[in-house]
Amino acid sequence: MKITEQDILHLKEIAKQIRRDIIEEVYNAQSGHPGGALSCTDILAVLYFNQMNIDPNKKDDPNRDRFVLSKGHASAALYATLAERGYFPKEELKSFRKINSLLQGHPDMKHVPGIDMSSGSLGQGLSVANGMAISSKLDEKGFRVYCLVGDGEIQEGQFWEAAMTSSHYKLDNLCLIIDNNNLQVDGNVDKVMSIYPIKQKLQSFGFEVFQVDGNDIDSLITVFQKAKTIKGKPSAIIAKTVKGKGVSYMENQVDWHGKAPNEEEYNKAMEELSEA
Numbered sequence: 002m003k004i005t006e007q008d009i010l011h012l013k014e015i016a017k018q019i020r021r022d023i024i025e026e027v028y029n030a031q032s033g034h035p036g037g038a039l040s041c042t043d044i045l046a047v048l049y050f051n052q053m054n055i056d057p058n059k060k061d062d063p064n065r066d067r068f069v070l071s072k073g074h075a076s077a078a079l080y081a082t083l084a085e086r087g088y089f090p091k092e093e094l095k096s097f098r099k100i101n102s103l104l105q106g107h108p109d110m111k112h113v114p115g116i117d118m119s120s121g122s123l124g125q126g127l128s129v130a131n132g133m134a135i136s137s138k139l140d141e142k143g144f145r146v147y148c149l150v151g152d153g154e155i156q157e158g159q160f161w162e163a164a165m166t167s168s169h170y171k172l173d174n175l176c177l178i179i180d181n182n183n184l185q186v187d188g189n190v191d192k193v194m195s196i197y198p199i200k201q202k203l204q205s206f207g208f209e210v211f212q213v214d215g216n217d218i219d220s221l222i223t224v225f226q227k228a229k230t231i232k233g234k235p236s237a238i239i240a241k242t243v244k245g246k247g248v249s250y251m252e253n254q255v256d257w258h259g260k261a262p263n264e265e266e267y268n269k270a271m272e273e274l275s276e277a
């Protein structure tokens with residue numbers, strides 16, 4: 002797949018729009034998790050607008066690629082991405098986290114078009130993604146499965162049991178992505194409960210492991226393309242990201258894991274995200 006500079010610029014603009022929508026969602030709701038949503042925005046933009054075999058007009062296509070947002074508290078990012086991709090009207094984003102809204106605090110596959118798995122209980126996403134990848138092989142569908150987890154999330158024991166499963170069944174149609182911003186609700190991941198070295202641990206579990214700047218569109222495209230070439234074992238991408246990426250006062254600030262901006266902060270964020 003040949004990627005032009007124009008393609009890269011287009012994806013960067015999409016990512017910036019998704020970030021604006023994330024801020025709108027969380028500000029209107031006065032609730033949500035902007036930090037981790039902003040850190041994974043570029044990953045979602047590349048997956049949904051460049052890499053995944055999906056079609057908003059064929060939401061239930063059995064051959065479509067699947068995506069599991071294991072870090073379900075970053076739902077604002079996924080909702081904004083799906084709306085931008087055309088799965089539902091962007092007007093719906095204004096109802097984020099409101100009573101009777103389709104867009105609950107965590108993804109709900111029963112009500113939101115484009116959601117492949119309800120998630121939010123941390124540590125469980127890779128197990129579900131394994132099941133999807135196994136079914137793709139058994140049914141000879143050929144679709145790929147992408148699972149995005151948070152770095153703090155992999156402190157969960159279930160994650161490592163699932164990692165053994167991915168390797169045991171040689172799920173080369175599975176791509177694990179770790180949003181490695183090194184911040185969780187209680188502070189720095191390496192101080193709360195260190196998960197490092199992630200690369201060597203995943204390699205010992207049988208993964209082909211890549212490392213990438215998770216906020217660099219060009220690098221993300223390259224690494225996702227490489228992951229597609231891996232045969233006989235699952236791939237994992239450790240995406241080094243910045244929590245709160247794109248909003249200066251949120252970047253690398255753990256306080257923005259789960260709180261909403263006030264009016265002054267909202268205006269500043271939108272001004273920064275509107276700059277050329």
